[in-house]
Amino acid sequence: MTFAEPQCNRIRIANLLDDCSLGGVTRALGVFETAQLCRIAEPTTIVLPPTTIVAPRIAADVIITHFPPNWRRLALLAGLKLRNPKARIVHVEHSYTRAWEALHVPDRPRFRAMLWLAMRLVDQIVCVSVAQAQWLQEAAGIDASRITVIHPYAENPGLAELPLPAPNQRLRIGAYGRFCEQKGFDSLIAAFRNGWFANCDLILGGFGADEAKLRALAADCPAIRFSGKVASVARFLQSCDVIAVPSRWEAYGMVANEAREAGRPILVAPVDGLVEQATGAGAVVDFTDQQSIAAALCDLWGADFKEIAERARETTHNCHQLRQAQWTALLRSVAGASPARDRGCARHLRPAAPVAQR
Structure with missing residues (x-):
C-alpha cells in the first residue's frame, strides 16, 4: 500500500x-x-x-x-x-x-x-x-x-493501554531521563533525603554524566532506587504511580507527556512548557520547598487517585x-x-x- x-x-x-x-x-x-x-x-x-x-x-x-x-x-x-x-x-x-x-x-x-x-x-x-x-x-x-x-x-507503544495505578500505603514516584544539570534530579534526591516526600519511594531511571554524583547524593537513603537505562518507557511507567519532572528548564518535556499518556499523574517544576502540561493532570511543584511538596502530596492522597490518573490520560487523547x-x-x-x-x-x-x- x-x-x-x-x-x-x-x-x-x-x-x-x-x-x-x-x-x-x-x-x-x-x-x-x-x-x-x-x-x-x-x-x-x-x-x-x-x-x-x-x-x-x-x-x-x-x-x-x-x-x-x-x-x-x-x-x-x-x-x-x-x-x-x-x-x-x-x-x-x-x-x-x-x-x-x-x-x-x-x-x-x-x-x-x-x-x-x-x-x-x-x-x-x-x-x-x-x-x-x-x-x-x-x-x-x-x-x-x-x-x-x-x-x-x-510514539511509545503500550502507554495508552497500561493499567491505571492504584497506590496503597506508599506512593511510588518515578523520574527518568538524562542524568544532567537540566533535569534537576539532584533537587528531587535532596527533597527525599530531607524527608519531604513522606511515605513515598523514588525510582530513578536513566543514565548520563552526573550519574556518579546523583548516586553519591542518594547514598544511604533507602527510599531511593536507581533502575538503570530505561529500555522500555511503558515498563518503567508501569512500576510507578506518579512521575516527577523537576527540570531547571524544559521547552516542553516529553517525559511529562509520556507519563500523562500512561495515566500517571505528574508533579512538574514551575518552568516553561511543563506548567501547561500539569493542568488537569497533576500539580506544579517547587522541589526545593517543603510546603509546596507537602501540598501536592496532600492533594494526591486526599483525592480520588484513579480519577486523577484518568484525567491525566485524557489530556493526551488523540x-x-x-x-x-x-x-x-x-x-x-x-x-x-x-x-x-x-x-x-x-x-x-x-x-x-x-x-x-x-
Missing part, C-alpha cells in the same frame, strides 16, 4: 540537524514518517556539523531547521536563504526558553539581539509550548502570526493525530506560499488556518 499522492502534490521537505544522537528532537521527527504526512510530503534529514557556516544547496520546497541559533549560525541561516531562494525556511525552537535564558545568559541584550536577527532570517517559527512562544515573542520581538505552537510527540494534522496544515500553508511550488500543483494546496494549540 502506498500513501503517496500524485508526485506534483508532494512537498519536498528537508529537516536540518546538527546532532543525530537519540533524543527528544530526533524522536519527534518520526511525525514526518507517518502515513498522513507521507501523503503530502517527501521528507529527508540532513545532518550538518555544528561548525558549518557555508549553507548547502538543498532540493526542497521547505527547509526545517532544528538547531538553536547563535551568532556563528547567523551566517548559515542567511546562506540557506540566499542559496535556496525558492525554498521556505521554518525554524523549530527546541532549546531556548525563559528559564534557560535566566540560568545561562549573562548578557541578555546581546543574546536577544541575536535572536532578533535569527528569527528574521526564517519564514515561520514553530515553538514546542505556549510558554516558549510567549517568551520568544517578547525576547525577539516577533509578531504572533509568525509563530505556530506544535507540541512534540514520539495527541498523535493532532500533531500530524498540525504539521500537515503548516506545511501546506508554508509550501503554498513558496515560489518553488508553482509547478502547476500549487492550486491543489489550500492555505491553512492558524494551527490551534491544545
Whole structure:
C-alpha cells in the first residue's frame, strides 16, 4: 500500500540537524514518517556539523531547521536563504526558553539581539509550548502570526493501554531521563533525603554524566532506587504511580507527556512548557520547598487517585493525530506560499488556518 499522492502534490521537505544522537528532537521527527504526512510530503534529514557556516544547496520546497541559533549560525541561516531562494525556511525552537535564558545568559541584550536577527532570517517559527512562544515573542520581538505552537510527540507503544495505578500505603514516584544539570534530579534526591516526600519511594531511571554524583547524593537513603537505562518507557511507567519532572528548564518535556499518556499523574517544576502540561493532570511543584511538596502530596492522597490518573490520560487523547494534522496544515500553508511550488500543483494546496494549540 502506498500513501503517496500524485508526485506534483508532494512537498519536498528537508529537516536540518546538527546532532543525530537519540533524543527528544530526533524522536519527534518520526511525525514526518507517518502515513498522513507521507501523503503530502517527501521528507529527508540532513545532518550538518555544528561548525558549518557555508549553507548547502538543498532540493526542497521547505527547509526545517532544528538547531538553536547563535551568532556563528547567523551566517548559515542567511546562506540557506540566499542559496535556496525558492525554498521556505521554518525554524523549530527546541532549546531556548525563559528559564534557560535566566540560568545561562549573562548578557541578555546581546543574546536577544541575536535572536532578533535569527528569527528574521526564517519564514515561520514553530515553538514546542505556549510558554516558549510567549517568551520568544517578547525576547525577539516577533509578531504572533509568525509563530505556530506544535507540541512534540514520539510514539511509545503500550502507554495508552497500561493499567491505571492504584497506590496503597506508599506512593511510588518515578523520574527518568538524562542524568544532567537540566533535569534537576539532584533537587528531587535532596527533597527525599530531607524527608519531604513522606511515605513515598523514588525510582530513578536513566543514565548520563552526573550519574556518579546523583548516586553519591542518594547514598544511604533507602527510599531511593536507581533502575538503570530505561529500555522500555511503558515498563518503567508501569512500576510507578506518579512521575516527577523537576527540570531547571524544559521547552516542553516529553517525559511529562509520556507519563500523562500512561495515566500517571505528574508533579512538574514551575518552568516553561511543563506548567501547561500539569493542568488537569497533576500539580506544579517547587522541589526545593517543603510546603509546596507537602501540598501536592496532600492533594494526591486526599483525592480520588484513579480519577486523577484518568484525567491525566485524557489530556493526551488523540495527541498523535493532532500533531500530524498540525504539521500537515503548516506545511501546506508554508509550501503554498513558496515560489518553488508553482509547478502547476500549487492550486491543489489550500492555505491553512492558524494551527490551534491544545
